[in-house]
Amino acid sequence: MGNPYLLVYNAALTAGWGYVLFLTYKTVLQEGGWTQEVFEAVDIPLKISQSAALLEVVHSAIGLVKSPVAITAMQVASRIWCLWGIVVPCAATVIPQGLLTAGQQAALGLPGWANINFITLMTAWACSEVIRYGFFALKEAFGTPPYFATWLRYTAFMVLYPLGVSSELTMAWRALPDIKARGLFSSTLPNSWNWGFDYHLVCVLVMATYIPGLPQLYGYMLTQRKKVLGGGAAKPKAKAA
Amino acid sequence: MTLISLDLQSRSGKTLAKLDVDSEDTVGQLKKKFHAVNKKYYPARQRMTLPAKEGQKSGEVLKDSAKLSEYGLSSGSVVLFKDLGTQIDYSTVFFFEYFGPLVIYPLFFFLPQIFYPGQKALPLDQRPLVQKIAVAYWMFHYAKRIFETYFVHTFGHATMPIKNLFKNCSYYYGFAAFVAYFVNHPAYTAPDETLSLVCFALAMVCQFSNFRCHTILSNLRAPGETAYKIPSGFLFNYITCANYTAEIWGWILFTIGTHTIAAGLFTAAGAFQMAEWARGKHKRLQKLFDGKDGRQKYPKRWVMFPPLL
Numbered sequence A: 001m002g003n004p005y006l007l008v009y010n011a012a013l014t015a016g017w018g019y020v021l022f023l024t025y026k027t028v029l030q031e032g033g034w035t036q037e038v039f040e041a042v043d044i045p046l047k048i049s050q051s052a053a054l055l056e057v058v059h060s061a062i063g064l065v066k067s068p069v070a071i072t073a074m075q076v077a078s079r080i081w082c083l084w085g086i087v088v089p090c091a092a093t094v095i096p097q098g099l100l101t102a103g104q105q106a107a108l109g110l111p112g113w114a115n116i117n118f119i120t121l122m123t124a125w126a127c128s129e130v131i132r133y134g135f136f137a138l139k140e141a142f143g144t145p146p147y148f149a150t151w152l153r154y155t156a157f158m159v160l161y162p163l164g165v166s167s168e169l170t171m172a173w174r175a176l177p178d179i180k181a182r183g184l185f186s187s188t189l190p191n192s193w194n195w196g197f198d199y200h201l202v203c204v205l206v207m208a209t210y211i212p213g214l215p216q217l218y219g220y221m222l223t224q225r226k227k228v229l230g231g232g233a234a235k236p237k238a239k240a241a
Numbered sequence B: 001m002t003l004i005s006l007d008l009q010s011r012s013g014k015t016l017a018k019l020d021v022d023s024e025d026t027v028g029q030l031k032k033k034f035h036a037v038n039k040k041y042y043p044a045r046q047r048m049t050l051p052a053k054e055g056q057k058s059g060e061v062l063k064d065s066a067k068l069s070e071y072g073l074s075s076g077s078v079v080l081f082k083d084l085g086t087q088i089d090y091s092t093v094f095f096f097e098y099f100g101p102l103v104i105y106p107l108f109f110f111l112p113q114i115f116y117p118g119q120k121a122l123p124l125d126q127r128p129l130v131q132k133i134a135v136a137y138w139m140f141h142y143a144k145r146i147f148e149t150y151f152v153h154t155f156g157h158a159t160m161p162i163k164n165l166f167k168n169c170s171y172y173y174g175f176a177a178f179v180a181y182f183v184n185h186p187a188y189t190a191p192d193e194t195l196s197l198v199c200f201a202l203a204m205v206c207q208f209s210n211f212r213c214h215t216i217l218s219n220l221r222a223p224g225e226t227a228y229k230i231p232s233g234f235l236f237n238y239i240t241c242a243n244y245t246a247e248i249w250g251w252i253l254f255t256i257g258t259h260t261i262a263a264g265l266f267t268a269a270g271a272f273q274m275a276e277w278a279r280g281k282h283k284r285l286q287k288l289f290d291g292k293d294g295r296q297k298y299p300k301r302w303v304m305f306p307p308l309l
Helices: A004-030 A035-052 A054-061 A069-087 A102-107 A117-142 A147-153 A157-182 A199-229 A234-240 B027-037 B090-110 B129-151 B163-183 B193-218 B242-258 B261-288
Strands: B003-010 B015-022 B046-049 B078-083 B087-089 B159-161
Touching (some): A004 A035, A004 A117, A035 A054, A035 A069, A035 A117, A054 A069, A069 A117, A069 A157, A117 A147, A117 A157, A147 A199, A157 A199, B027 B046, B087 B090, B129 B193, B129 B242, B159 B163, B163 B261, B193 B242, B242 B261
Parallel strands (some): B003 B078
Antiparallel strands (some): B003 B015, B046 B078, B087 B159
16 A cells, blocks of 8 residues: 555545545535536535646656646646636636626526536546546556556546536636626735736636647546556557548 | 777667778867768767666767777777767857846836837836846846856857757747846836845845856866866855855846846756756766775865755
């Protein structure tokens, strides 16, 4: 067995995100709720589980875990920004709206459930975190995780990354007008310490970084997949060509 | 005078060249020989190592100044080659790093119509005194750095990989624009003038202290000496990286003198990086000067910033 603290940390987060996933689908399937009801149901477990990811930056910085601090910090920062910087402060605007605004949905005669964005966001986040933390928990517990856990970790991302990223960007896109109108988290000159901060601009810049960011991360995971799983999926394609 | 034939291999084991050299030749001369064989790999780009021994992750790096015989190399010995990528002179990087801020900051001061479009800026003679002092101080600071690059600093390594040039310039140019934007803004609020004057006067003291520290460091080694020495004199008697102490205090005083948070963020970023470098240097000197076998013992000193580090 590896580090007991890491085992507890990863197991707790697997459970936390598993609970978020459970609550999401319980609300939708059992209670007939949709994005608003899911948001209210996952509230605390989501906030705790996502915020706990900040510890990963500490783990990396003190050398407890081998991942590079900069990459870990960037990944955690983007999640924290999306949750605490977009979804929570602008919930009234972003939860009911998805790729289409409420007005556009109504104009097209679409039913309310046509907006699936918060549900895809929760699905993408919770699934990828259960798989990731679960993989690490099993690794700490048994040294080598069972093959299915490794397979999931290096395969599920192929769908979950694009799903998660598109959901995050949609949330941010929908929040922008609201952020601008409210001057959210922004300060203007003049003030005695000469500090101006345009949060709207910062959000736009962060969204822009997703453009080079996703291909890089995706490509990195694909290379890792080939290394760890041996590139079995690539072979049939080569034969067909 | 023993002629030996060395097998230069890539790290995957492929032989790149068989080089005939004298065992009394230096590693530097070996690199020149390889450069003659392969024009792409000028000596500064070559890293040569011995193959890794039992339990080692990688083999010993061969120093340019050392003789081949010092590494026990004989005919048929394998030397491993690594390409360090396109290299650029330290002094060239420093020049571009510092020239950017020297030019960028005053642009914001002199051309508000470009950088603050649509906002009414005061004519130059009516600007707050602190804005004028700040631009003069900033330009002096970076002109001093360029001067030191060519006339004071002696560099431990001659070159660095070229991607560092882009990384470093982004940092310096980015922060120059960031700080300049806020200090020279038409809606800038100046702090009490006396406070500013005192801060900038003390900041100039820091500039001169930092310069003195740099001259002490450059005089530590006589030309040709490669051994590490314990720095001493002036603030070095108490602090390993006293030059960083003066630098950080200079920027703290700039921040307080201009009452600008952006300058504070710039100070923090620089201090964070300097702390990393200072810790490395302090540890290295403590390890080298351990007081054993007739070596000096490195005295008890602050690393970079009493009383915090």
